[in-house]
Amino acid sequence: MSMIESSSRPYEECGVFGVWGVPDAAAMTALGLHALQHRGQEAAGIVSYDGETFHQHKGLGLVGEVFDDSRVMATLPGHSAIGHNRYATTGGTHIRNVQPLYADYAFGGMAVAHNGNLTNAGTLRKALVQRGCIFQSATDSEVFVHLIAISLYGTVVERLIDAAKQVKGAYSLVGLTPDNALIGLRDPLGVRPLVLGRLPDYDRDQKNGGWILASETCALDIIGAEYVRDVEPGEMVVINEEGLRSIRPFGTKSQNFCVFEYIYFARPDSILEGEPVYEARKRIGCELARESGVEADVVVPVPDSGVPSAIGYAAESGIPFELGIIRNHYVGRTFIEPTDQIRNLGVKMKHSANRAVLQGKRVILVDDSIVRGTTSRKIVDMVRAAGATEVHMRITSPPTKHPCFYGIDTPEESKLLAATHTLEQMREAIGVDSLAFVSRDGLYRALGDVDAREAGNRYCDACFSGKYPIELVDQEGQLVQ
Amino acid sequence: MSMIESSSRPYEECGVFGVWGVPDAAAMTALGLHALQHRGQEAAGIVSYDGETFHQHKGLGLVGEVFDDSRVMATLPGHSAIGHNRYATTGGTHIRNVQPLYADYAFGGMAVAHNGNLTNAGTLRKALVQRGCIFQSATDSEVFVHLIAISLYGTVVERLIDAAKQVKGAYSLVGLTPDNALIGLRDPLGVRPLVLGRLPDYDRDQKNGGWILASETCALDIIGAEYVRDVEPGEMVVINEEGLRSIRPFGTKSQNFCVFEYIYFARPDSILEGEPVYEARKRIGCELARESGVEADVVVPVPDSGVPSAIGYAAESGIPFELGIIRNHYVGRTFIEPTDQIRNLGVKMKHSANRAVLQGKRVILVDDSIVRGTTSRKIVDMVRAAGATEVHMRITSPPTKHPCFYGIDTPEESKLLAATHTLEQMREAIGVDSLAFVSRDGLYRALGDVDAREAGNRYCDACFSGKYPIELVDQEGQLVQ
């Protein structure tokens, strides 16, 4: 009894960016979103604020496609702005789901955008609809929007805190308020990343200006901003003309940072929670080589995320690193649907085998994870067709046995290969001569945590361990039904 | 402190259509909207309901442009549907303002669309925002949407009645409910039109099916439906599988039907409140000829609305009817902005003078109204430039001295020529040899009401008389401020 398009709630694997107190705030936001493009390629949006009026532009496509025109940028005046890159996993992406969301409140307008997933969004939404709230999008961000609207508190900050205390989940949120503050908020366990940066003096337009919030440090680098620190778990930062104020609405808690950001999601040149992603990946590769060494002729990464780990593996093992698989970077969002005959040709639009490197060789393939196993199988087949005599698969994460409910797009448990297969069954399914995953201990050693049990308190690794640090309210509701 | 695009509330001069219990409900709605295209050319939308799911498609442009594709129609399955043509007078039209509006309620989904203007929309909106409601559009229809959401009543019908009792204004509304009813509702004074029709037996898909609601009878004609009756002032009709039920939430009141629908807005082949529009216009022309006869050589209508009146004027006066002004029907929504030089050429994109008819002639021009007077002046100049020796302007309505707040787009009072000029001053401003308006008595005689004072109880003629039959709540608020 509802509109078809709203029936499936898309995941919220995204990038966020905010800037305060600079000229060309919207243009800087577009650049920051461009650097965060790997976190979401389906849609992008920016809301700017000129102190009197909010302005917005959103569209489907890459940042460079949505903001392709100086005339578009001219419609986004103001010295503060927030922006969002969207990745949607299901069906069509609808423009009404594109963030940031803007709302006219009794106290003025406000814009919010977030990265992450609320685990009680469905439950809250149901209650809000019952109360008479009308939802326009299928995004979790709109739960924040309505909770702010109905809060009995007076100030924007109090209302946002009131809202934040009611939601559960993993999120990093940025917001722009009608009294011209840029707000950053990270969930109590700090699952998703959010960093604070600042432009050098000469690029600010006032003494207290130049502040940046971003999902990753690579968005600071592109505009020459300095990394100040990570926003802390459960911290709210309020940036206005009096400077930056830190609020801790939830009291102190330990952190559970998403370990998959290191393994796959973040850009290799980003530094998350003080740790360079590239170095972390290389060290995971080293650990893998130590734990699961095998005689071979070449170490070949599955591009692009496997490259640093393969370099690490090669360095540790002494086996040469080679680009045995070439990635076609021109694969867009659409392409002709192949006919059956063409499908039978085993066409690979995205990867191709570099025969010169593979033919007659024993190959170690390094990849970041095995989810359904179908992509891995295809790559292995391609490598064998190019003449590899042996194929050994090495995975830079422990087996993915559980779905993520905190913002990474994973299929349900029954579709995860590792959830239903033994290691040997997986090896066979993928068609390799040997298969090994880095151990949980090895992973955390690589991340600098000698004691993996302690790490269990510092990271969220629910997808490997099944230990979900945040209550899965909606999921439990579903089980009961 | 609000988004620029929502700052100005567009008028709601529109056409609505609804159908229940037929195959291809959406296609029929598209046809109905096409017949109502003159009521709004800027956007169109349809929501269909298949008993389980609502489906919608909206777009900017003509009906034939928005619904130009059988694939689009295939996305709108179901045996019931409502649709809306939009006319917006200010700034850019935003897709989020295009009706019908759809909302997910606790009791299920619902779609509504209306023609007309609420006079307390701003006041209600302010109160609803204060309460925590988030508005997404700038339309009056969304006031209904939120009032339904927060109503404490149980059924959809009760909630809609609850909402209707809170709003003031002129509106004809159609709605689709989750228990598969088509609802029609006309404001207590029946200012805006709404007619009820039915398809012949062989075109229905069930015994109780085939019902149509539409702004005008021309939308019944295009699909071969029979005119049943006008929905009555203050009447709500609920059409479902048990047939048609009539509810009168407001008790009995007299009617104040918009007289301007006869003069200008409705299509000449429509029959409103039992009266054919074409015949009404012809009779107004006759009255004008009787009241303000003048010696002349030709009677020339200002196309298109003036044509039937000019025929009536010519018949009554015995002066030949001629097409002295040709209308260019290819004028779209955009054209090059002329340079100053070209502007000086006095270019007319929409009308051209038919010199063969005008040269050396004493011309009676028949038009429906004078609003600002600028268009009239241009037409008169054009007719004189084509060689007319005398130009006499005859207007088929009394002088427009007051703005409409009930759904017709008129400028504020200070910009109405008749509000600030005497008849002689108007004549001079427009540049004619004589100028006459039909009298209020003459107008109502033409409409079959011998006693114009009684007519004041049957029609709304606030734009001529200043007697507003519905309280102007928002306006009064503005005066107080």
Next chain:
Amino acid sequence: MSMIESSSRPYEECGVFGVWGVPDAAAMTALGLHALQHRGQEAAGIVSYDGETFHQHKGLGLVGEVFDDSRVMATLPGHSAIGHNRYATTGGTHIRNVQPLYADYAFGGMAVAHNGNLTNAGTLRKALVQRGCIFQSATDSEVFVHLIAISLYGTVVERLIDAAKQVKGAYSLVGLTPDNALIGLRDPLGVRPLVLGRLPDYDRDQKNGGWILASETCALDIIGAEYVRDVEPGEMVVINEEGLRSIRPFGTKSQNFCVFEYIYFARPDSILEGEPVYEARKRIGCELARESGVEADVVVPVPDSGVPSAIGYAAESGIPFELGIIRNHYVGRTFIEPTDQIRNLGVKMKHSANRAVLQGKRVILVDDSIVRGTTSRKIVDMVRAAGATEVHMRITSPPTKHPCFYGIDTPEESKLLAATHTLEQMREAIGVDSLAFVSRDGLYRALGDVDAREAGNRYCDACFSGKYPIELVDQEGQLVQ
């Protein structure tokens, strides 16, 4: 063995416009094309010349859609320009067929556009291809383009005359040359119209400037230009900074002006060969009333072309003129394809019956022609369904028995109702109580030629008489094959 899109040669029913020696030449051309929009709605193009470089913009759609942007106009600088409206009758319209055509010659660039049809285009094209010419479009204009290219003469004017002497057919051509001349050329019999106009002093940019060439005078009116005279049959006018020069490459011949321009094609406010179209149509209506009077209650035009004739018929017969059929002017180029069920409803997208005028009445319908008869049948059915007791059809042209090869889109002879049916059979096929066509004598009386036989020398009426004044070279070739 050729590209699908070039296999069918579209008809060339079009409008042309040219201007020399004015600022904003392209903008004026856009306005002129707008006034000529009725001559072709599928595509439009303009080439301007700034004395050094030619600039062009073409597109599919209405003039106002193709030239919808001041930025587009800014790409068309220069004080001279030519433009073209295209009407294509077959298949898809391809942008490469949109005129004007531009070519780089050894002597410089040149642009041409024409209205009409060459009767030896196929024959010439075949010979040119044999010689090694590569055709890019399916237009007759490109035959001119290649003939100019291979001419052995030295000057542009000589080359164009050389080309013109080789082609046969009906055409009115405008061209822009690299030595900055605007050229107008009409075929030896002057079948298609071409008028010469001039802007008043203050709108020219030089003493010799301000010249206009256009298919009809309505394109002069829109920009305030004065009608100077018609370009004469077989006359070439060359307009450059020395003024206007008239050349007569073909010697003197009599004229055969297309009589169908008066009956149907031209705009009613145009004056062709000195005769106002509106007056001509009215007089044809009078002749019809005299020749084929019938007792009836109302005279109803089939809009829009039938209106002036119906006014004439009504005036002559004393039977009241009424708008019994309303035309929906919002019918665009696309609309949903109706399902079978909806088709059965007898939906009319373009016309609707005005029941108030028709019910219980004996109706005289006035239309311009009967081609296949299908449209007439639908209109008659609609009028009867609205309650007409008798329907009498009166046609303002003699029966259309032969196809046009000179630029009017008509089907082949076997599909023309009048070619295969007697008058009584036609009456029955169309479903009317009586049917009458104006006689050929009556038609020419209305056009001011008392002796129709003489008229046969002044007009082309091949579609009625079968007397084709220009040799049908390609057609004869086909018969032989």
Next chain:
Amino acid sequence: MSMIESSSRPYEECGVFGVWGVPDAAAMTALGLHALQHRGQEAAGIVSYDGETFHQHKGLGLVGEVFDDSRVMATLPGHSAIGHNRYATTGGTHIRNVQPLYADYAFGGMAVAHNGNLTNAGTLRKALVQRGCIFQSATDSEVFVHLIAISLYGTVVERLIDAAKQVKGAYSLVGLTPDNALIGLRDPLGVRPLVLGRLPDYDRDQKNGGWILASETCALDIIGAEYVRDVEPGEMVVINEEGLRSIRPFGTKSQNFCVFEYIYFARPDSILEGEPVYEARKRIGCELARESGVEADVVVPVPDSGVPSAIGYAAESGIPFELGIIRNHYVGRTFIEPTDQIRNLGVKMKHSANRAVLQGKRVILVDDSIVRGTTSRKIVDMVRAAGATEVHMRITSPPTKHPCFYGIDTPEESKLLAATHTLEQMREAIGVDSLAFVSRDGLYRALGDVDAREAGNRYCDACFSGKYPIELVDQEGQLVQ
């Protein structure tokens, strides 16, 4: 005196593909073009032939954007097809320049597409225009089109040979003829690549079918075709239902294959003239390490072309290979034009520094060439800003001192850094601690030719040596003027 858009002749750095005797020929062509996307990203086109009719579709953008729809593919039936990827270096790309070009000849239709540049195109074009040929595009391919049209020979093959004997330049051409042959033709010196492949039996639709022509072997791999051999310099292959026929119109000559294909242009997984590109690049890296070793901490490639060479350099030198520069693969063809302030931030849209790898390190940067030097300078600055203590640039080609006239886009000589600067001046301009290019001897050793002087007979290295193996006819003409 010509259209602005045709004034500059774009370079023809492109990819070509042809297929004969397979179902879904157009879909296979789209896949082949996708694999060749790196050779041209601005436009793509396919012409298919079904034995009776040619069909075409062209568009601006990536292959996946132009052929994004199964409905588009449905318009391209037939068992043979050719396709083209276009790279244009100047101004706007116009659809009329997009290849393949199709022409209707007296002997039937024909389509051609080529990769490369003709050195006498301008001279031939001028003569052809003088003769009366009308050019529609600015491409060299159209010179072939017209030479074929005016040839006095009888068969298509003879006409194409006649044309080929008149042109000079570097080109690899594919064509489709009206008697259903696929033709491949490589210039006499074989400057640009063209390979022959064949689909396995089960993917052909007839005994003689399944032939493929492509610029590189990577286009064979994507559809599972086997590499047969390179088309030889000066060889014409004619593929029809009788099989493959080889013709050598030019007699025997030595080869001058473009060495820059190995260094930069080809995809690393392609095999050109029997030599894997990846291996060639790696060996060049080894040579560089041997020739110009330097103490350092990391070897960092400038992505993407520098990666294999950097792997070779690292392997030879024992210095670790690291991804110190990350490429943003989402950079499209458009992005907001930055304001001055943002430009001052030193924004890099395409590359970012991986600080974790660079900080405090002595860095060897490996890149393929230095053209103007501006990009190199920016990258060096970025690497230093990320904390590198020393930067040593190693280039995998000899200095680029001369422009290419054979199909690679290079600026004129005065803008080539190496043409106007000594090595030391270049080092300083780029801002590195040391700079070295591979020697010409080292380059050819890496390519397996111990004697570089002999190599001068096997490769074209005019951009390094200034020895142009094909006469520069148009250039010399320009010098004379």
